[in-house]
Amino acid sequence: MSEEIDITKLETPELLELIQDDLYDGLADEVVASVNELLARDMTPSDVLNKGLVAGMEIVGFDFRDGILFVPEVLMAAKAMKAGMEILRPLLIETGATQIGTLVIGTVKGDIHDIGKNLVSMMMEGAGFNVINLGINTDVDAFLEAIEEHKPDILGMSAMLTTTMTYMAVVIEALEEKGIRDQLLVLVGGAPLNDAFAEEIRADAYCRDAAVGVETAKKLLAIRRGQPG
Amino acid sequence: MKDIAFIVCGALAREVLALNKKHNWGADVFGLPVLLHNEPDRIPPAVQERIDQIRGEYKNIVIVYGDCGTSGSLDRLLAQEGVQRVAGPHCYEMYANGSFEGLMEEQPGTFFLTDYLVGSFDHLVLEGLGIDQNPQLRDDYFSNYTRVVYLAQREDPSLQQRAKWAADCLGLPLEIRQTGYGLLEGRLLKLINDSPQLSL
Numbered sequence: 035m036s037e038e039i040d041i042t043k044l045e046t047p048e049l050l051e052l053i054q055d056d057l058y059d060g061l062a063d064e065v066v067a068s069v070n071e072l073l074a075r076d077m078t079p080s081d082v083l084n085k086g087l088v089a090g091m092e093i094v095g096f097d098f099r100d101g102i103l104f105v106p107e108v109l110m111a112a113k114a115m116k117a118g119m120e121i122l123r124p125l126l127i128e129t130g131a132t133q134i135g136t137l138v139i140g141t142v143k144g145d146i147h148d149i150g151k152n153l154v155s156m157m158m159e160g161a162g163f164n165v166i167n168l169g170i171n172t173d174v175d176a177f178l179e180a181i182e183e184h185k186p187d188i189l190g191m192s193a194m195l196t197t198t199m200t201y202m203a204v205v206i207e208a209l210e211e212k213g214i215r216d217q218l219l220v221l222v223g224g225a226p227l228n229d230a231f232a233e234e235i236r237a238d239a240y241c242r243d244a245a246v247g248v249e250t251a252k253k254l255l256a257i258r259r260g261q262p263g
Numbered sequence: 264m265k266d267i268a269f270i271v272c273g274a275l276a277r278e279v280l281a282l283n284k285k286h287n288w289g290a291d292v293f294g295l296p297v298l299l300h301n302e303p304d305r306i307p308p309a310v311q312e313r314i315d316q317i318r319g320e321y322k323n324i325v326i327v328y329g330d331c332g333t334s335g336s337l338d339r340l341l342a343q344e345g346v347q348r349v350a351g352p353h354c355y356e357m358y359a360n361g362s363f364e365g366l367m368e369e370q371p372g373t374f375f376l377t378d379y380l381v382g383s384f385d386h387l388v389l390e391g392l393g394i395d396q397n398p399q400l401r402d403d404y405f406s407n408y409t410r411v412v413y414l415a416q417r418e419d420p421s422l423q424q425r426a427k428w429a430a431d432c433l434g435l436p437l438e439i440r441q442t443g444y445g446l447l448e449g450r451l452l453k454l455i456n457d458s459p460q461l462s463l
Contacts, residue, residue: 060397101302104301104393105392105393106392106393106394106396106397106400107393109393109397109400109403110400113399113403144367144368144371146371146372146407146408147407148407149403170407195367196330196332196334196352197352197364197367198371225303225332226332226334227334228334231334
């Protein structure tokens with residue numbers, strides 16, 4: 035049990051490993067304590083984020099994909115990551131950590147499901163994206179306004195219902211009508227979606243989970259910017 | 264060889280058994296585990312396995328499932344197998360008797376219960392979503408929901424009381440709608456009556 039461990043006595047690599055274990059186990063208080071300890075050792079907020087929280091969440095993502103972890107465990111891990119992020123976010127802004135792009139994301143109109151979308155938001159933030167989360171039940175006007183205001187590199191849309199996923203096509207058509215579709219990548223996700231649906235509505239990619247979302251966003255953005263993959 | 268078999272979602276089994284008796288279809292009813300819904304990708308292979316097991320014993324097989332989050336893969340499988348499914352995306356739509364879309368439009372944050380879900384709420388929802396172990400997860404799952412609508416098949420005060428308890432567990436107001444079998448009965452009847460293969 036991590037509460038029995040005196041974290042001040044651990045070597046930094048051990049402490050990073052402990053953060054990952056505690057994140058996996060959804061222990062928010064323990065994650066916060068280790069984040070604070072690492073910062074006290076002058077580790078940069080960016081390193082704490084990447085070597086601790088993001089690395090830990092990646093393991094959670096893999097084990098979720100492999101059927102080892104289930105939604106409740108992933109949610110507890112996400113809550114622990116969120117607790118760590120609360121400490122790191124202002125420090126990352128203060129230290130001017132490099133942002134690799136901007137993401138506007140929302141659950142589409144008529145849909146109130148946001149667990150997956152919030153997980154994607156947090157993982158994308160962890161990966162260095164500036165994330166503008168529009169919340170649930172987002173209509174086309176709200177998406178367009180946010181795109182106008184934030185000029186994102188990526189638009190993310192989420193839907194949990196077969197009845198609401200079709201609204202993604204409405205948003206993409208609006209982007210095409212305004213002539214701005216090619217200015218951004220459109221990534222879509224949610225339980226009833228698949229690759230064929232993404233292709234049909236002319237999205238750039240379907241992302242089956244948060245980890246795939248991050249990988250896909252980084253890969254497609256690098257290709258768009260002409261950077262080697 | 265027997266005439267007809269129903270392969271049904273466990274969440275609909277009780278009602279299908281009752282309809283089978285009511286209409287004297289004389290079908291054998293084979294249930295599949297409700298928990299397959301937690302991983303809809305597992306539904307088509309489970310249905311396939313059951314079809315393979317019984318195909319030689321029945322002239323006709325009918326699948327009583329919605330699409331249930333399989334994104335059309337269940338229907339693609341059934342088209343290959345030449346087996347018919349009762350129409351509908353999921354049991355809420357079937358039981359809501361034509362009002363499902365209206366209810367969702369009215370309040371997108373509607374959480375539906377049926378007799379089956381009321382009876383197994385603690386197992387499927389509280390345990391299945393890990394809320395029994397981590398009560399703080401309730402708000403992660405349900406904070407955007409605004410009401411519980413219980414689509415009641417039976418008029419049973421003890422089920423209504425349990426539905427109230429379930430809604431209280433989620434911290435949401437409850438509406439009870441006595442829908443009976445909703446569209447499930449008519450669709451099954453139509454499937455059986457309209458199909459020359461299935462007419463009994």
